[in-house]
Every structure is written in C-alpha cells, then in structure tokens.
Amino acid sequence: MDSSADDLHTAPAAALRESERGFWRSKGMKRFRRNPLAIAGTIIVIVYILIAVFAPQLTYFQLKTIRNTCVRDLGLSVDSTQKIVEPWTGTFWRSIVAPPSSCFTIPRASYSSVPAPASGKLWLGATSGGYDIYYGLVWGTRSAFYVGILVVGFGMLMGALVGAVAGYAGGWVDNVLMRFVDVVLSMPNLVIAIVIVTILGQSLTHVMIAIAAVQWAPYSRILRGDIMAIKERDFVDGARALGARGPRVVLRHILPNSLGPLLVIASLDIGAIVLTAAALSFLGLGAPVGYADWGQMISFARDWIKGPPGQPFAYWFVSAWPGLVIVVFVLGWNLLGDAVRDVLDVRS
C-alpha cells in the first residue's frame, strides 16, 4: 500500500492536493509568499523559536554576572562559564538540548522590594525582588514553547484517541463521546482550567494538564470527521478484505492519512495555548514565583502601576517589556495562522 500518495489525496485542502507540482510552487504557497503579512508572521515566529532554542547563549552575560545555579548544574565553574557560547564544546549543546531545570529560575540581582531600572548588568531592569526582566523573558520564551508543544502533543494524542474511537465505532459510542466534546467546548476554557488547577494544586505541570484537558476536544471532532470520510474509501475496504482487524485498520491505514492536516491546525494553536498559560500564571495559578514565565513577569507589574509621587511612570519597564514580548508573539502567531488558514481554505 503506497501510503504517501494517499496522504496527499486525503488532505482536506485543495492546496495540498496540488503538491504533486512541488510544495513551493503550489498555488497556495505562491499566495502565501506574496502576502507580506504572512511573511512578517513567519519571521516573528521563527525569531521567537530561535530565542527559545538559544536562550542559554542569549543570557550568557546574565549567567556570568548575576548568576543562578544554572551554571553550576551545567558542571561549569566561574572560569569555564564561557563554554556555554562555544559551539565546539559539549556544554554548548547540552545547555540547548537539555538545560538543567535550575536554568529556568530567574537570577536575582538583589532582594530589593522595589523594581530597579535598566543598568549595566540589568539590560531591561529588574522587578521587585530583583528578578532580572531580560533573563525572565528569554527563558520565558523557552518555557512558553515547552508548554505549547507539550499541550499540543498531549491534546493531539488524546484527541486522536477519542476521535478515532468515535469515528470508527460510530453509533452510540460516537454519540456519547461527541456530546462530551460539546460539553467541554461549551465552557470558557479559562474557567475549566481554573477549576482543574484549583483541584490539582498550583504548578506549571498542572497548568499544562488543565489546558490540555480542554484542548483535545476540537481535535477529536476534526479527526472524527476525517475518519468517517476516510472509512468509506476503497483502500480501507481493501485492507479489511485482506483480513486486517479494526484497531489495525485505524492505526495503520486511517490515522496516518488524517493526522497531517490535524498537525497543521494543532501547531497553529500553540500561540493561543501559550496565551492561556500566561493568563493562568498572571492570575497566580501557574509556575512558582521566580520561574521564568511570561505571565508571571507581567503579573509583577500589577503591584507597580503607580510610581512614587512626582514620577508617575517610574516603573514603566516592569509592564512594558513583558507586555511587548507577549503582544509581538501573539501578533506573529495570528498573522501566520491567518495566512495558513487562507492557504488551506478550500473555497479559494
């Protein structure tokens, strides 16, 4: 069974069907490349991905001067810290691929109770408690992608399971599962997440569980529709005629054919997922204090809305930088997502 040819045919999008002409020269991609907003969105997202990947290198200066236990946990001494920026060392790659969890702890320049403006050591200033804003934002990008990718992955797994069972089994199983999906989708996801985090306890892992608990629902619905359509196709009958049983038909023949489009849709959700996670952290339901996380960075600003008398904007940096990082991130995903949906739109 040549599955690669079928991959292309079962994709719901007309644009994908054209990929025999070469992906880059297909009509959809041409439109994508001619759309300046799409290009801008792509560039923004790529920049954020690069920031997340090279977070250890981008914060080399902070690791060396302000210091947290990250350097020590990488097995480096004060003198060998520079290994982090030397690509020929193992430490360089280790810091990128598997940094110790202590690297996500924002180093504290001081224990001051008021925010400190930018200075030589503090590129963007520090929040109250001396947490370095620049470090928090760079490593926060990494933890944002970490949350986004894990939630999408888990959501897809769960969605694929429920969708596959519902789509293949049909009948009352399908009915019960899809009503359940309706219920999940009818509630505001932040409220569900708040309930779940309250019951499980506050931590970043629980935030991810809480978001994934809602995120799988739309995926299962999409996959169910795909499976119902694919189920009727000849090659599935063929597989069944050859003696393949239900689970094998679903896993080997149906799922590989319908996962592609779902993967595209799901990965575009990363932007929204990161935003929900940040919102939960902002409300004080996410990561512990001092963990590099965008929502927490901007929640520091809640205590520093007003400056001291006479200097109303004295603490502007506490809210401006984290806010800017989040807004540009959302903008990038929105532009990219919009353009991709445009390309995948069957009508056009």
Added chain:
Amino acid sequence: MFLGVTLIIVLLMQLLSPAERASTYITSPAQLQHIDVVIKQYGLDKPWYNQYWRWISGALHGNLGYSRVAKMSVAQAIETRFPNTVTLALAALLPIVGVGIWMGTAAALNRDKIVDQISRVVAIVGWSLPTFVLGIWLLVIFYGGLDWFQPGQLTVADSIRLSNMTAGGTFHNYTGFLVIDSLVNGQFGIFLDVIWHLILPVITLSAVTSAQIMRVMRSSLLDALGQDYVRTARSKGLSERVVNNKHARRNALIPVLTVSGFTIILLFNGVVITETIFSYPGMGSWLANAATQLDYASVLGGAVFTAVVVVFANLVVDVLYALVDPRIRYD
C-alpha cells in the same frame, strides 16, 4: 448540557479528600470546627453517584456552600457579584457591536480606501492585544501616569457614602444593578462614578472581540456584496443605502452571529482577567481570588453558575439567528 458540566465537576471533585470536599457543604464559619460531622452528615465518603445526586439537589435549591473569600454563602456571593459582571459584559457589547459591526461595514463598503486600511490596522493590533497586557498598560497610563481613572467600581469617597446611605436606609437596592439603583435612588453622582469606572475595563474586555467581529463582518459583507441577489436589487433600481442595509448587511450578519457564539465564551475568559486587573467586584475576580486561595466551594459554585450563563447566552444567540435570518424558525 448543564447535567454534563455538573457531572464532570463532581467527578473532578472526587480527586479531593472528603475533608476538602466538605468545604462545599459548609455554610457558616462555625461548622469548620466539626468537619467530621459534616462529612458524615452529607455522606461524603459514599460513592460518587450518591454525592452527585445530593450535590445537584442542593444546587437546585440554591445551596452551593460557603465562600471563604467573599465571607458569605456562595449563593449570596453570586447574587451580589453577578449584576456587576452583567453590567460590565453588557457595556462591553456596545463597542463590540458598535465598533465591530459598524467599522466592519464601513471597511467593506469602502474597500481598499483609507477607512478600510485604518480598520485593517486596528483589527490586527486589537486582535493581538491579550486582555491582561492591555489592561495593565491602560492602568499604567491612565491610572498610574495620568490618574484619570481608578480601579474598582467606585471612588473611595463614593463607596463610603454609598455604604452609609445603605446602612441609613436612604439607598435601596431594588435590582442589585448599581447603575439602575443609583438612578432610581436619585444618586446621579454615583451613577456617573460607576459609568466612569467602567470605561477602562470595557475597553480592555472588548478589544480582542471587537477586532474579531470587525474582521468577520468585513469579509462576510464583501462576500454578500458579490452575490446575485445584491446585483438583482441594484438592477431593480433600489437606492445604494437600501441595497447595502437591507440586502447585503442583513445576510452578512449571519456568519457574524455564528462567530458571536464563540466570542461569548472568549468574553468569559476576558471577564475573569479584566475584573482581576481592575479589582472590579464581579464574578470573575471572585473566581480568580477563590482559586488562588483554594476556596473550593466558590470555584465550583462559580463554575457551575458560569455554565448556566453560557448556556443561556447561547440561547440568546440562537434567538437572534431567527430574528436576522427569517429562514430559521424555532417551533
């Protein structure tokens, strides 16, 4: 739908220990001393379906437990806070409908002209401003910097005056909606104060949604303007205004309503964050506070109530469908 939501919530509660679950049944601080009695009394060590039945019959009688955060019963807390949230949400509908539909229409009718370009920029910017960032930024500028607006629902002076009047019996809470009650009681100053305090939260809450509605309105109106029935109406000699308003716009509103169904749910997310930022005494800030202080009774009660409201709001959208689209009839 309601049964589904409550069932899921009660099943989730099984993850808690009986003592923690007991907190939903406690209606006064005194009962906290005798947790064991409460657990026995309400059968919290019994299987889940027993508990579900007990809980739902309690909920239907308005007994949702005691809220530690609000220092009153959950039902009372909802009663005092819900009108404030409704006021905020309805006030946010004004810019959503006004800016969203009006600007979307203007953009589509003047395609590629200056209005359209401006609306596109506004849409992209508004759409990318997360509620919690926009809210904080507005507060920093207009409260921290300029001191034009303050968080909360009333200025300190006005809220003291209000509580004195309520205690003295000269201010009556007829509806629970402060906007209406202040007018009925002839307290025009308080009315203005409430409206003034609504401005920033409303901008915060409506930014993303307005932008979304505007985009949908623009594209669906452009779609409708290209349809045959619009050309027919034009060729019949109808004026441009009648064609646009009666023929094109009415049809273009249908996709907008579909999107509104989703945006209502988004609006609830926004309410939680907006109210927290502006310390606005509504359901959202209460829920968020309760969650950070592990006040299970409030979180569960609030969530169930939210579910009811969402179901009701979707019902309203369905009715609006029928009003806009005469092809849809509910028997």
